[in-house]
Amino acid sequence: MTLTIEFPEQLNAELDVIPKTKYCTSTSEFLKDVMKTILAARKDLMVSIAVELYKKDYSLGRVAEIADLDYEMMKELLVKSGIEIRRGTEAV
Numbered sequence: 062m063t064l065t066i067e068f069p070e071q072l073n074a075e076l077d078v079i080p081k082t083k084y085c086t087s088t089s090e091f092l093k094d095v096m097k098t099i100l101a102a103r104k105d106l107m108v109s110i111a112v113e114l115y116k117k118d119y120s121l122g123r124v125a126e127i128a129d130l131d132y133e134m135m136k137e138l139l140v141k142s143g144i145e146i147r148r149g150t151e152a153v
Contacts, residue, residue: 112142
């Protein structure tokens with residue numbers, strides 16, 4: 062996936078030199094690492110992302126994995142959020 066993001070000039074300058082620091086080989090690698098770090102620290106955000114992905118037809122098992130919850134806990138969270146649980150081709 063390609064994503065275009067506009068950053069303020071100073072942040073662009075900082076991102077441009079990331080590969081020269083030897084901490085990351087590319088700006089892309091750095092931004093992926095930043096995203097993973099933020100998402101790992103924000104359990105609430107990962108759960109919200111998982112809920113939204115379920116609404117987009119991701120499987121219950123997959124979103125439970127994304128949210129780092131067991132299957133039953135994810136199912137309960139979806140039900141408490143007013144989201145019908147799908148089984149096969151029908152909603153429960």
